[in-house]
Amino acid sequence: MLSANYNNATGDCELSSMDRLTLAGSSSFVTAEGYDYMENNCIEEPTKLCEFKKLNGRILKTVDSVYQDVGSVDECRELCLSSPYRCHSYDYGDTGEMVCRLSHHSRATLSDIQEPYLEVPEAATYELSSCYNVSIDCRSGDMVARIQTSKLFDGKIYAKGSPNSCVRDVNNSLEFELSMAYDNLECNVRKNGLGRYVNDVVIQHHDKIVTSSDLGLAVTCQYDLTNKSVTNEVDLGVQGDINNVATHDIIVDSPNVAMRITDRNGEDMMQSAEVGDPLALKFEILDRNSPYEIFVRELVAMDGVDSSEIVLIDSDGCPTDHFIMGPIYKSAQSGKVRKIQIIKNIVTAKV
Numbered sequence: 001m002l003s004a005n006y007n008n009a010t011g012d013c014e015l016s017s018m019d020r021l022t023l024a025g026s027s028s029f030v031t032a033e034g035y036d037y038m039e040n041n042c043i044e045e046p047t048k049l050c051e052f053k054k055l056n057g058r059i060l061k062t063v064d065s066v067y068q069d070v071g072s073v074d075e076c077r078e079l080c081l082s083s084p085y086r087c088h089s090y091d092y093g094d095t096g097e098m099v100c101r102l103s104h105h106s107r108a109t110l111s112d113i114q115e116p117y118l119e120v121p122e123a124a125t126y127e128l129s130s131c132y133n134v135s136i137d138c139r140s141g142d143m144v145a146r147i148q149t150s151k152l153f154d155g156k157i158y159a160k161g162s163p164n165s166c167v168r169d170v171n172n173s174l175e176f177e178l179s180m181a182y183d184n185l186e187c188n189v190r191k192n193g194l195g196r197y198v199n200d201v202v203i204q205h206h207d208k209i210v211t212s213s214d215l216g217l218a219v220t221c222q223y224d225l226t227n228k229s230v231t232n233e234v235d236l237g238v239q240g241d242i243n244n245v246a247t248h249d250i251i252v253d254s255p256n257v258a259m260r261i262t263d264r265n266g267e268d269m270m271q272s273a274e275v276g277d278p279l280a281l282k283f284e285i286l287d288r289n290s291p292y293e294i295f296v297r298e299l300v301a302m303d304g305v306d307s308s309e310i311v312l313i314d315s316d317g318c319p320t321d322h323f324i325m326g327p328i329y330k331s332a333q334s335g336k337v338r339k340i341q342i343i344k345n346i347v348t349a350k351v
Helices: 073-081
Strands: 002-006 014-017 035-039 049-062 065-067 089-092 100-103 117-130 132-138 142-159 166-181 198-206 215-222 227-237 244-254 256-261 279-285 299-302 309-313 325-330 335-343 348-350
Touching: 049 089, 049 100, 065 073, 073 089, 073 100, 073 117, 117 142, 132 215, 142 215, 309 325
Parallel strands: 244 348
Antiparallel strands: 002 014, 002 035, 049 117, 065 100, 089 100, 089 117, 132 142, 142 166, 142 198, 198 215, 227 244, 256 279, 279 335, 299 309, 299 348, 325 335
């Protein structure tokens, strides 16, 4: 929480996610007798993509921190953004050569202080206007740009070139997002190499007008589509003189995939089976939160005697012989599970 109101008469404490800085420029604060207003100056807030406004001809009379031998105004700016408290303004070189001064105050928090500034014609104070922390969520069918701001945002976020068709209107919020589906032509997500998707996003402060304070972002999602081999072995107990060990190798896309022999209902079974038992192959992504789904192809049966091969599932994922291998079924609960019914038992198979 950023602030709190304490009612001295009732003892009630009201917490708020807003403060004078997030509400700067609004008329949200009113005088209330019997209340104490408190702000949290230790909470972490967005410190990326920050914009400072230059106030010419004035510097603060008192500050929180003073640094000597700071090489440039940009270094002073970085000291402000990385300070252990919520730094909202700084000045550089106005009180001494290479001197950087930091303060948690800005005009929004100085309204109750009389004459907080010194008027110095050649001096300047740099006041934090707003910051934006951007994160990208790369999902199975879309990318989501999530924005967290330090000041209430009222405007819109949209994919560059599509301000009306791939857009999210934002009304006085500190957090907002834009989802851009890979198959949505309006959002103009571009595929740039294997498993790499890119797009440009605009954060616009006014619903109709583009201003110099608007931000343009390049966002990228990179998926690991390198092949991985998954091996599963099961001992088929066969009556008679034939002793076989079935080895199954499957090459699938990342992430980790398990392959098991199950009964027709998809339930696990013992590590042995008789020839003629109704079986199924079950392919499953282990990570339930993974954005990937499974596509099974090129399933090959190998004779345990002469090692001859029979293609059971072709490169398109279709069975080549319905008397041996049934079609591939997608689980009704998840796209991360595929099941194939084995019509006739195969001794050894690999993918």
